[in-house]
Amino acid sequence: MIDMRNKAIKAFKKYSNRYDVADIKIKLKIDHTYRVAEIAGQIGVSVGADPDFAWLLGLLHDIGRFEQLTQYGTFKDAESVDHAELGADILFHDGLIGDFPEEFFVIPGADGGESERRKMAETAIRLHNKLTLSEGLDADTLLYCKVLRDADKTDIMRVLTEPPYDERNGRIIKCSGDGTEPPAREDVMRCVHEHRCVPKTFERTDFESLISQCCMCFELEYPVSRKIVRKQGYLDILMNLAVQNETMKQQLATLRSEMKQAWDYGRKP
Ligand SMILES: [Fe+2]
Structure with a gap:
């Protein structure tokens, strides 16, 4: 083989x-x-x-x-x-x-x-x-x-987290930068609460894109895929990004808690 x-x-x-x-x-x-x-x-x-x-x-x-x-x-x-x-x-x-x-x-x-x-x-x-x-x-x-x-999806987490920081993952730097990035809007946070991917048609800010990428992990089908993502640690890096804005900090905390629920108890119907 x-x-x-x-x-x-x-x-x-x-x-x-x-x-x-x-x-x-x-x-x-x-x-x-x-x-x-x-x-x-x-x-x-x-x-x-x-x-x-x-x-x-x-x-x-x-x-x-x-x-x-x-x-x-x-x-x-x-x-x-x-x-x-x-x-x-x-x-x-x-x-x-x-x-x-x-x-x-x-x-x-x-x-x-x-x-x-x-x-x-x-x-x-x-x-x-x-x-x-x-x-x-x-x-x-x-x-x-x-x-x-x-x-x-599993490898996209790596692409987003590892250098080089280009058009695809430069948002990591922007979002943890000087606090000028706005928090995620309600539509995006609704996807977090509903444990689903954010539709591509939704025009996103950099922080919303980052959350959207994490949302992809809600839709991992197999336990083995979640195990691989956990082991890689890239999703944790994204969900624990050092943002300056209080609302954004809270949104990331919500994301972490929803991800924990989704992975421990399965996807919401
Ligand atoms: Fe592709």
Whole structure:
């Protein structure tokens, strides 16, 4: 199995090398990709999914980011293109998937399983960044969608917390800065109380973005994903950010207490 993963990494490198890998933003995505692949593999083992297939989904999920950044100069989907759709198009319409080992798609004992798995991969990649999953997915597709989404969320906490502080995580510095950032508005805090992600359409301040990122952890599907996030410690860093404003301090305290409730007792219905 190591061999097919190595072949897939080789194909991924061949593709990503077409872009400026010296660019810090490209490097950030490459590092994120490998981590999400590893985490997806780990979650896959724990939830009874095929860990190699889950790992491959992690490796492929953000492939659209390179073209997005090159064409539009930003990772913000709202200002450019839906990177998940773009990545799935590059892989499954333009045929990049053909460079990755066929073995990943073979389901032991299932005739024609390869095309089934290919479809599953396409769906999981298209849906990895959506606020909610579409209705009517079959059980296996749903499983892999959830594994990938959990793995991605898990590593996003790291991206936000670790340097370099660029357009994605510079808000950490701003929010803990001179106290000029305003507190989060009621709509955002309502999502905290309701234990759900903040809709992307909601235009956010930097502090609201930070809270929104933490809210993603309310929607982690699997206990193993929560365990990974706990162990990493990045969510704790975000929720304990040293803000100056009293209301913001209180909002972070609320967030911590809601997260504790959500993780100890499950999500609110
Ligand atoms: Fe993504």
